[in-house]
Amino acid sequence: MERSIDSGDLIQGTLEMLVLKALLRGPLHGYGVAEWIEQTSQQVLKVEEGALYPALHRMELRGLLKAKWGASENNRRAKFYELTSEGHQRLNAETQRWARLSSAVAFVMQAS
């Protein structure tokens, strides 16, 4: 059986959140998602291909994303991912959860 996001796997859960966020601006292919995350995080977060593609496929199976084949910017056949309405909902939920979590972590770390 597949594991659900809430089972506490922070890395995987976080990666999925980042992917959802990356796709908020419109459809992207897998390479584009990885690039966007790297650039936006100013090269801090490096997305491993070995983690990215299983995550994308898992999210597609779960109905958070839907996939379409199209032409890339350099005119190659590429698989584009796009948020579904469920994906949007999940992104909202994840954003709130992340905000709570990070502020809580920050609060703890600032305690003297």
Added chain:
Amino acid sequence: MAQHLHAFVLRLKALLLKRRMDRDMADELAFHQVMLREKLLRQGVAPAEVDMETRRRFGKASRWHERLRELWQFQRFENLLRDISFSVRVLRKSPGFTVVAILTLALGVGANTTVFSMINGLLLRPLPVPASNQLVVMGTQDSDPRINYSLSEPLFRGLERRRKVFTQVFAFNHSKMQVKGNNGTENVEGQIVSGGFFPALETPPLLGRTLALADDVKGGNPSGFGVVISEGFWQRWFNRAPNVIGQKLEIDNTLFTVVGVMPKRFIGADPLDHPELFVSMATEPAIHGTRNLTAAGFHAWWLTVMARMNPQATLEQANADVSANSNAILHEVIPDANWIAKREQRHFRFIAEAGSTGFTYIRLFFTKPLMAVFAMCGGILLLACLNLASLLMARGTARQKELATRLAMGATRRRLMQQLLVESFLIAVTGTAAGLAISPLVSQAISALLLGGQYEVHLDTSLDLRVFAFAALAAIGAALLVGLIPALRATSGTLSAQMKHGQHTTLAYERQAVLPRVMMALEVSLALMLVVGAGLLASSLVRLYKSGAGFDPHGVENIAFSMDQQPLKGDALMQFYRRMGEGLSHQPGVKDVSFAWIIPFAHMVWDEDFPAPDGKVHNIYQNSVAPAYFQTMRIPFFSGRDFRWGDSASTERKIILNETAAKLLVPDRNAIGQYITKKDGEKTTRYEVIGVVGDAKYEDLRSAAPPTAYVPMGQDDQETRSYNAVVRTDGAATPLVGAAHALGEQIERGIPMPEMTSMETIVRDSMSAERMMALLSVFFAVCALIVTAVGLYGTLAYATERRTSEIGIRMALGARRTQVAGMVFRQNAAVALAGTASGLVAALLASRALASFLYGTSTHDPWVFAGSIAALALIASAASLLPAVRAAGIEPMRAIRCE
């Protein structure tokens, strides 16, 4: 839920478009690699390093695919496929075990399905009419708890008028009808039905109309007698001519008009009788002539009565209604006050039973034997399952190393269990399929065996949904029974212990072997029960055969003439029979010829009351026979003389008594020349006793010979009677019926084709239920013995094989070969002993259920019990000897070294 569904649809798509899926994955990966490479090149990395970098980041393409593909698979389903192919390989590797397993299950499931399909056809399948659950069967009951399902015409008419809970009350009776065609007269199966029959069964005709209430008024429909024909008869007789409606048919010398054709699926209300002609009850006096049953009024019990309830009414209401109105109906329709008083005294009442499956008399005779056979089949299936379970368990012990290795490699217990269960399911499914494939053949054979040639019967044993559901249930049950315990056992236990000890875990062996031994003991006791049952039934059948009939049926043929619809009467008819007899006696191979009104075991009884000298009235069975009857039947003639053709209506009444009747009516004296009197109400008839003959059985083989009196056919009260020629031949007798017909045509044109049956067949058929049960039970018992032998041998052989090194050590330490053989042999001896003891107790208790089937045999017959135990002991010894001998042949050095 929606999420799961979404994933399911996508996975299904992936499964169906597997190749496209793979290509897409490869393309996606390739695209990413190209983009990455371009980026690295743009950043100024050397091409050689670019290659290394991509390889580092992506690893092997195949592994990558594997990971992604895993996401898209139905994991459980594909695991199952893998288990199935693995199980097939495992089963193929031990073909001996697999074949035995499949054959035993095929036998078990096949036998059960076969008998179930017969039970289905006889008892369960609803009539093919709309809302059959509204149908009820009516009968009468009094202080005798047995229900009588035959009603007289006045009683039926009384019920028919009761319409409170019923929309229709209807009656029918089977009747063989003679239809005149271009090529002589033909006997056709028909039914005489009341006006409510077709309205109640609610099946529209294929052509024309059905019979209505208007056809069933006294004297018949004023527009003429109507007959409804079956689709089969329409095909055969009219070649499906569309203008059949309005055509004339001469049935039993009466002119009928075809008014309708019923479709093939319509079989009336008797599921085993497929009549081709339906005529209304009002025409019965016309077709049966002077001896019609309607005129006999309340003395003739000949109608099966059924009804359709109102949709709102329940069976309880219907039963309460007819029961409450019983006396009112009696007073309304029966003109004889004495008769009513007698019935009321015995608490006569009508009853209504569920009738969705229609009514057939055969049910009354064959339900119990069929259920007994079904129980035997259940026993054999259970036996087969126990056997396979213990064999699998023994194999499981042998496979422990393999399983332990798989557990160590990370397989879960669940996965192992699944794989082991898949194995047993494979066996079960294959076995069931094989059983189902042979089932129709077997059920045909069994129903032929069961019902014999006695009835014109159409037992529909076809495999319908109910039978398939039953077979599926049996297969699943068998698979679970066979597989679950061995799978649980094989996968339990600590892993390391199994790995470490490997072959010589004698301690573990002793501990684990308890369950298989219990199962083998159970199997032995079950086998003993089946063998005892078979022994009892078989010895009862042999006793029945040996009891004799009082006459010799071998080589006797009966030729039945249907003369009661023919113009020949009285002396002219006697002349016809006499000339026929003379003609037949000149046929090749014929030794003796005579005639009788009632042939033995024909389910016909004619009885009269004769007072003895002491005033006591005896009920004496009677028959009307021609001269030389006793000689033809080989009934011994004790004293006096035989009848002559000269004994006719104009001479003094003569009678011949059998020994029992002579002792009752003329005690302590030589009966010859004495006079006896028959009382029929106020009328008395005097007879001179002219002979005494041996006792012969009358109704059936099981009942003792009744006191019987024979009168000469020349002094028959009836003007026309259909006699049977009894012909003793010395063998080949097939052309007799043609000769009889040709002779008949010479004497009188237009007599219907006579029908021939052999006396031997009649005697055999009269025991059909006993014969079927005995044959089947012996067959099952033999199967049980074989299966048990295989099981005892198999489990012991496996167990001994695992002890090879232990035995080697024992021998190296000085154990003699006989000791080793004894040690192995004793293992099974204990199992067989325990099984026999428990089986003996169970058989003593269970054999009582057979009491009603046994003839002259005690349910605790010591010979049968002793013989069964001996048979089982023999089988068990033979099965245990081989492994024991093999164990004794072990070479100690080789056995120890092979570890």
